[in-house]
Amino acid sequence: MFAFIVRRIIQAIIVMLVIGLVGFIIQHQIGDPVRDLVGERVTPAEREVIRDQLGLNDPFYIQYVRFVKNAVKGDLGLSFFYKKPALEVILAKAPATIELVLVTALILIVVSIPSGIYAAIYPKSWFSRIIMAVSTIGVAMPVFLTAIVLIYFFGVELNWLPSYGRGETVNLWGWESGFFTLDGLKHLILPSVSLSSIMLPLFIRLVRAEMMEVLETEYIKFAWAKGLHRQRVWYIHAFKNTLLPVITVFGVQLGILVAFTILTETVFQWQGMGFMFLEAVERSDTTLLVAYLIVVGVIFVVVNTIVDIIYGFVNPMVRIAGTK
Amino acid sequence: MKSWNRFKNSYLLYSFKRDPVAIISFCVLAVLGVISILAPVIAPYNTYDTATIDIMDAETPPTWMEDGDERFILGTDIQGRDLLSTMIFGLRVSLLIGVGAVLFQSFVGILVGIISGFFGGKLDSFLMRLADIQFSLPYLIVAIFTMAIFKVAFGIGRYEDLAEPLLIIIIGLSQWPHYARTVRASVLGEKNKEYVEAARVIGISRQLIMFRHILPNTMTPVLVISTIQVANAIMSEAALSFLGLGMPITRPSLGSLIRAGFEYIFSGSWWITFFPGVLLVILILVILLLGDWLRDVLNPKLYKG
Secondary structure, three states: OHHHHHHHHHHHHHHHHHHHHHHHHHHHHOOOHHHHHHOOOOOHHHHHHHHHHHOOOOOHHHHHHHHHHHHHOOOOOEOOOOOOEHHHHHHHHHHHHHHHHHHHHHHHHHHHHHHHHHHHHOOOOHHHHHHHHHHHHHHHOOHHHHHHHHHHHHHHHOOOOOOOOOOOOEEEOOEEEOOOOHHHHHHHHHHHHHHHHHHHHHHHHHHHHHHHHHHOOHHHHHHHHOOOOHHHHHHHHHHHHHHHHHHHHHHHHHHHHHHHHHHHHHHHOOOOHHHHHHHHHHOOOHHHHHHHHHHHHHHHHHHHHHHHHHHHHHOHHHHHHHHO | OHHHHHHHOOHHHHHHHOOHHHHHHHHHHHHHHHHHHOHHHHOOOOOOOHHHOOHHHOOOOOOOOOOOOOOOOOOEOOOOOEHHHHHHHHHHHHHHHHHHHHHHHHHHHHHHHHHHHHHOHHHHHHHHHHHHHHHHOOHHHHHHHHHHHHHHHHHHHHHHHHHHHHHHHHHHHOOHHHHHHHHHHHHHHHOOOHHHHHHHHHOOOHHHHHHHHHHHHHHHHHHHHHHHHHHHHHHHHHHHHHOOOOOOOOOOOHHHHHHHHHOOHHHOOOHHHHHHHHHHHHHHHHHHHHHHHHHHHHOHHHOOO
């Protein structure tokens, strides 16, 4: 087990180094740190001096090593637009995104598991058919369209819910939270519902498929034969074994969810990391772009590694398969 | 004629005729395809021709509404272009990018898959590791990043000219492992069969065995993936365009039309977003339904959920 964990962590570090290399090349090729520092009105000779001082004329690999060293220390360079360390800018925006993802994850769990189980237990009932039909259409519906439809009905027509921004936030030890005010919670509803709409069909189908598979197995038949109560067979015996694949997929999808926040945040003007990323694109703020790439890379790699290790604990087959 | 007869008696056609969902999806998709191919002929206006556009017509609602103009059946967009024509051309762009991206990724993926499966060994494990890495990264975020970087690198003007080929290549590249894995798995299954051995014994070259003998037998799963992948590619393109990282508004795809319309939804001009949105959902839905059906028919074992 220990060897497995070490192997997974080394793999994660390699992936991070590659992501770092990509980020570094981008910065190296597109960004101009001298311009970021002094602007356009400095003579070429002075620029050259600054370039030398900053070590921009060093060989490529030395600069890369320096880049990695700085990155490990948390220094991802200065944002051209904000004139602040890029990491600081991103961390200031992170709470908004994290809260959005948390609420989305909650909606996913609360909705997908019961409806998936229901659709598996009663595959022929009209309600299951509706669930499956809606989830088919849901797959075909791009998230920004769902968001726009929600905004149009609940924001513009009915005027029930606010459709942009985060509303009132409370500062808790430097964490701008929208969880503790009614206004902040109201602002969370539409973005999180539309963000969860991408993953819901997938999860409902997954839970349903896994549950149906488990219900066919021998041990469930045995449980029926023993005369156990229906509730017990379904919710205690069968459900437990559907959870494992669901948890794995959930972990992997959490990383993907971060990607989709870019879309939802754009629609809802949600002041999170994704929104900041697109602003950085518009402003050609290369340092911030690269910093975002690395932060998202870290999130993704860490989540994936943890999920893999947990999975390794639960399912020994994975550990052994890797050693060959 | 012979192959037509074979098709007529095939299980594929038999099950197609029994599945109303498949028939409807196919018809809708065929109509949309024909419309997009014949766009310059069918569309009431040529929206790429700036001479026909009058900014005074901007935001005209659909004909049946108050203030509607009978020249514009579905109204106009913010630049005064006929919305129906813009949508037809947008459909064309979306389909072109979707199909182009899938052709590109299937070419790369099939090539990698067949080489990997046929030769095996170190090359195989290297290529498959590569596919694993690519697979573990969410494709949409890869595409968003790459497009963003190109946008910053090229500047907006040149980026807009290059958007179409770039979208095809990037969406294509982010999805090739699907094909590589499937094809490799089929090749591994096929390569030890007797007909391959027979071909070897006769002394046919390796390339010929690979591409003429094994490749056709791996095409069934490729066909199934391709339909789903076209839908995926169209969706990715729409998402990228919606973020402003895809097609420019002068040559809009459905995604960029929705983006343009979204800014005006609060002022009540819902049709600019609504009609392209509906068209996009119908397009994707139809392709997905057709893909589901194809998967069930061609590969009952794969079916899950």
